[in-house]
Amino acid sequence: MRADTSTLGSGLGTTTNSVVVRELTKEYGDHVALRGIDFDVPAGSVLALLGPNGAGKTSTVRIVSTLLRPTGGSVSISGIDAVRRPHDARCRIGLSGQSAAVDELQSGSENLIMIARLVGFGRTEAKSRAAELLERFDLGADRHRRVSTYSGGMRRRLDLACALVSRPEVLLLDEPTAGLDPAGRSELWSAVTEVVDGGAAVMLTTQYLEEADQIADAVVVLDHGEIVARGSPAELKRTIGTDTVQVILETVDDIDLAADTVRELGYDAVSVHTDTVTVAAESGGRVVARILSELAGRHITVVSASVKAPTLEDVYVRLTDRRQT
Numbered sequence: 588m589r590a591d592t593s594t595l596g597s598g599l600g601t602t603t604n605s606v607v608v609r610e611l612t613k614e615y616g617d618h619v620a621l622r623g624i625d626f627d628v629p630a631g632s633v634l635a636l637l638g639p640n641g642a643g644k645t646s647t648v649r650i651v652s653t654l655l656r657p658t659g660g661s662v663s664i665s666g667i668d669a670v671r672r673p674h675d676a677r678c679r680i681g682l683s684g685q686s687a688a689v690d691e692l693q694s695g696s697e698n699l700i701m702i703a704r705l706v707g708f709g710r711t712e713a714k715s716r717a718a719e720l721l722e723r724f725d726l727g728a729d730r731h732r733r734v735s736t737y738s739g740g741m742r743r744r745l746d747l748a749c750a751l752v753s754r755p756e757v758l759l760l761d762e763p764t765a766g767l768d769p770a771g772r773s774e775l776w777s778a779v780t781e782v783v784d785g786g787a788a789v790m791l792t793t794q795y796l797e798e799a800d801q802i803a804d805a806v807v808v809l810d811h812g813e814i815v816a817r818g819s820p821a822e823l824k825r826t827i828g829t830d831t832v833q834v835i836l837e838t839v840d841d842i843d844l845a846a847d848t849v850r851e852l853g854y855d856a857v858s859v860h861t862d863t864v865t866v867a868a869e870s871g872g873r874v875v876a877r878i879l880s881e882l883a884g885r886h887i888t889v890v891s892a893s894v895k896a897p898t899l900e901d902v903y904v905r906l907t908d909r910r911q912t
């Protein structure tokens with residue numbers, strides 16, 4: 588893909604909050620889907636909204652995109668009250684993912700031109716914006732084919748291109764990479780990264796935690812309509828506080844002695860499985876060195892030793908599991 592931020596960027600360069608959400612609530616009849624959530628998305632940054640099924644992610648995206656009215660609370664898009672002035676706010680938003688649809692019976696080019704016309708571009712301007720985006724998303728050669736003949740990856744790219752026609756200041760992506768292969772996902776993220784570099788605020792939901800880890804500046808974890816954690820991926824991982832140390836022995840016969848050795852060193856979070864001893868500990872590097880030296884002293888041969896820092900997935904599992912028990 589071509590690195591051309593001018594094609595995608597919103598032209599913003601400030602660090603103001605493009606999205607400000609306060610005390611947001613949503614009730615569907617008796618069912619409370621959102622219980623008063625607050626977050627900001629600064630311009631030029633990515634916020635990832637994570638949470639299990641039914642946590643309230645799609646409701647949040649739909650409310651922020653003005654497609655759904657909240658029961659209470661406020662949403663501001665680039666300073667515009669999106670609840671009171673949804674039309675004005677909507678002009679600044681690009682929406683892509685589950686809820687946005689392209690017309691299958693039209694070509695990629697026709698879809699983009701139609702959207703450009705809808706958002707107010709003149710005929711010539713609409714054509715040139717469509718051509719620019721088709722080129723940018725590697726759809727130039729297929730621009731005249733019906734979307735129904737596109738692959739999943741091509742559709743996602745077109746969907747994202749549609750969301751970017753108006754050079755939005757805020758881009759909302761509801762599971763944009765669901766169902767894409769790794770190459771398709773990485774292409775899509777590279778395009779999103781360009782949009783962010785161009786100054787847009789991006790809010791996304793994803794089931795792929797390693798993606799959130801790589802792309803998001805901030806993460807909000809929702810569960811049962813409430814925010815249960817927030818922070819940068821690094822901050823959230825630090826809340827787990829422990830590394831996982833894994834030592835694999837040459838012979839299974841040594842496993843009991845090895846486990847006792849580790850316990851004698853004072854590490855009690857030990858799990859033992861055939862030839863492997865696993866320890867949860869702070870400062871895993873230091874711990875692994877101590878364990879290896881002690882095991883060597885007892886003539887226990889180790890074939891491999893590793894230290895794994897906590898992942899965003901560890902944080903997520905701990906947060907969402909704890910609440911379900």
Ligand SMILES: Nc1ncnc2c1ncn2[C@@H]1O[C@H](COP(=O)(O)OP(=O)(O)OP(=O)(O)O)[C@@H](O)[C@H]1O
Nearest residue numbers: 615618619620638639640641642643644645646647
């Ligand atoms: N139109 C509706 N009517 C009634 N209940 C709804 C409606 N839309 C969503 N809900 C409920 O509100 C809660 C939050 O739903 P939402 O779709 O926002 O969650 P989600 O985190 O996006 O879940 P998923 O990952 O499954 O898409 C769920 O319990 C859901 O069943």
